[in-house]
Structures are given as structure tokens and as C-alpha cells.
């Protein structure tokens with residue numbers, strides 16, 4: 001790892017070993033092929049079981065449910081290594097771990113946990129998380145039209161979800177819908193249920209090595225045992241997003257390392273006007289900015305992991321790390337692309353792929369601006385998100 005302040009020394013030997021093993025595995029199995037997968041808009045489904053074997057799926061969950069019982073920093077370094085290859089690979093694992101396994105573990109019945117979690121940890125089952133709808137993801141409460149109607153011992157779900165990662169790969173979907181009292185509830189919906197459809201979204205110029213879908217639910221009937229019994233209200237999905245954003249704060253730095261290293265190597269070997277461009281002040285300024293942002297971001301991510309393990313993590317602290325680390329990585333990828341000159345626009349190099357991926361990462365799981373407003377509210381006590389936001393639940397996306 002590029003590690004200017006020796007943050008690795010702050011990790012445990014086990015965490016360092018997980019990171020080394022993840023890097024070895026991903027450099028062998030994914031790095032040589034990622035540009036092709038991205039260009040052909042293909043997710044490497046053959047790696048899903050391997051991710052399970054490597055412990056990439058739900059590592060922080062207890063071993064009795066198939067996890068590793070690992071620390072927050074373990075989840076962090078796995079996210080880092082995945083996104084060093086591609087944000088699409090990290091997105092797959094983030095969704096499976098934080099947005100599917102976490103809500104089942106945190107809010108599911110014992111029966112749901114025992115049935116689903118080990119299979120999800122092994123990659124035998126794939127899940128997706130359906131919260132966003134077409135009318136505006138930043139305000140999922142006001143914009144949620146998906147409804148769950150009680151009918152005898154069943155619930156009947158109707159509505160649609162937009163921009164759902166893993167939608168067409170998933171065996172189960174965690175669907176957030178409003179019940180007859182207007183409360184947001186979570187359901188585990190098998191994707192082969194009658195009336196359930198996933199439509200793949202094509203023509204993406206970002207996160208191409210990842211499957212993104214629209215989900216349509218037309219009177220989908222599930223038994224009441226499909227309800228996640230342990231949570232009501234928007235805090236259910238928002239608590240899952242806090243878990244996922246924690247991983248993104250680490251993951252984005254993996255992408256930043258990838259583009260920084262590529263730009264540095266290029267700058268040392270590329271000569272103009274009789275000297276390597278690495279000798280030019282303008283180029284050095286860009287490299288220094290990338291290295292400084294990476295260093296500060298890694299310290300932030302590491303401290304966040306400590307707070308998470310100690311149970312002291314506040315959602316606003318995660319907002320800051322997600323917001324700043326992703327924007328730093330995006331700016332770094334743009335600078336790296338620039339240093340590479342014309343070569344930087346081809347997929348033979350990695351920077352433009354990371355740059356385009358990071359446009360999504362900057363937007364999903366709470367846009368940069370929404371996190372700015374969450375932090376503004378935290379600091380001032382004034383809510384600038386808008387009037388329709390419920391004061392307590394408006395730690396929106």
C-alpha cells in the first residue's frame with residue numbers, strides 16, 4: 001500500500017495479512033482483465049464464490065452466521081483493495097456485506113439469519129438493496145411510492161426501484177416499502193417471486209463492470225416471515241448506508257492509490273523538453289496533492305474504524321469521510337488522467353476508468369452535496385436539506 005504516514009503500523013498483524021492476501025488475489029484474478037470487463041460492461045460473476053472463499057462477503061459479521069467476526073479495519077482494507085482494482089468490484093461486495101447481510105443480521109429473525117447469512121457469506125446467494133426510486137434518491141422518505149399491503153398472512157408489494165446495484169444478479173432483494181401506516185419496512189424478497197422483474201440499465205459511462213438495474217414489483221406476494229421484524233422507519237435503510245459508506249471511505253483511497261501510482265510511474269518515464277515530466281513543478285504539484293489527500297484520507301479512515309469497533313461512530317463522521325475521501329479520489333483521478341496526456345484517455349491505463357467510476361461513487365450513498373448539508377446541520381443545528389425532511393431522519397443519502 002502507498003502509505004506515507006505508516007498507517008499500516010496501526011493495523012493488527014491479522015488486518016495486514018488480510019490486506020496482503022486480498023491484494024495478491026485481486027492482482028492475479030482481476031487486474032489483468034478489468035479493462036475488458038469494464039469495456040464490455042460485464043461483471044465477473046465467476047469471482048463471486050471466490051470472494052466468499054476469500055472472506056470478502058460480510059467479514060465483520062459473527063462466525064456463527066458465516067462471517068469472520070473481523071474488525072472494522074478488516075472490512076476497510078478489503079474495500080480498499082477491491083476498489084484499487086475497480087469501484088464496481090467494491091460495489092458488489094459493499095452491497096452484499098453492508099446492504100444485504102447487515103440488515104438481515106441487525107433486524108432479521110433468528111430463522112432469517114440462519115437461513116440467509118451463511119449462503120450470502122459463501123456467495124451462493126447474491127442480494128441487492130432496493131431503496132432509491134426514480135423520483136429522487138436524496139429524499140427517499142418523501143419520494144417512496146413502493147407500498148406493502150397486508151393481506152391475511154402475506155404482504156403484497158407494489159412499486160419500482162431505480163439504480164439498484166446487483167439487481168439482475170440477485171437471488172434476493174431487500175426491498176424498503178411503506179406499510180399501510182406509512183412506516184418504512186424492509187422485506188426479503190426472492191427475485192423469482194411472481195410479479196418481480198429486474199431490468200438491466202444499459203449505456204452507463206461509469207461503473208460499467210457492475211450490474212445496475214431497475215426493479216419492478218407488480219403485486220409481489222411474500223409471506224409475513226419475509227418482513228425484517230426488528231426495524232421500522234427510515235433508520236432501517238439509513239443504518240445500512242452508514243455501514244456501506246464506511247467501506248466507501250476506505251475503498252475510494254484504493255482507487256486514489258491506483259491512479260497516483262500510475263501517474264507517478266508515467267511522469268518518471270515520460271520526457272519532454274529534455275527531461276522527465278516528473279521534474280516539472282506543475283506535475284509535482286498534482287502528485288503531491290494526490291499523495292497528501294491519500295495520506296489524510298487514510299488517517300481519517302483508520303480513526304473511523306477505531307470508533308466503529310468501539311461503538312462510538314456517529315453517522316455525521318461517516319458522512320465526512322465518505323464525502324472527502326471520494327472527492328479527493330475523484331480529483332486525483334482527474335489529475336492522473338491529465339498527467340497521462342493523450343494516453344490517459346485509453347483503457348490501457350487505469351486512470352480514466354477510475355475517474356469515470358468515481359463519478360458514481362461521488363453520487364451514490366449520498367451525493368457530495370447531501371453529505372455537505374448533513375455536516376452543515378450537525379455543526380450549526382440548522383437543517384438546510386429542505387422542509388420535507390423529518391428532522392431526526394433526515395440524515396439522508
Ligand SMILES: Cc1cc2nc3c(=O)[nH]c(=O)nc-3n(C[C@H](O)[C@H](O)[C@H](O)COP(=O)(O)OP(=O)(O)OC[C@H]3O[C@@H](n4cnc5c(N)ncnc54)[C@H](O)[C@@H]3O)c2cc1C
Pocket residue numbers: 095129130131132133134135136137138139162163164165166207212360363364365366367368369370373384385386397
Ligand atoms: C451506478 C449506481 C448504483 C446505485 N446503486 C444503488 C443501490 O444499490 N440501491 C439503491 O437504493 N440506490 C442505488 N443508487 C442510487 C443512488 O443512491 C442515488 O442515485 C443517489 O442517492 C442520488 O439520488 P438521485 O440520483 O435520485 O438524485 P437526486 O436526489 O434527484 O439529486 C439530484 C441532484 O440534486 C442535488 N440535491 C438533492 N437534494 C438537494 C438539497 N436538498 N439541496 C441541495 N442539493 C440537492 C443532489 O446533490 C444531486 O446533485 C445507485 C446509483 C448509481 C448511479
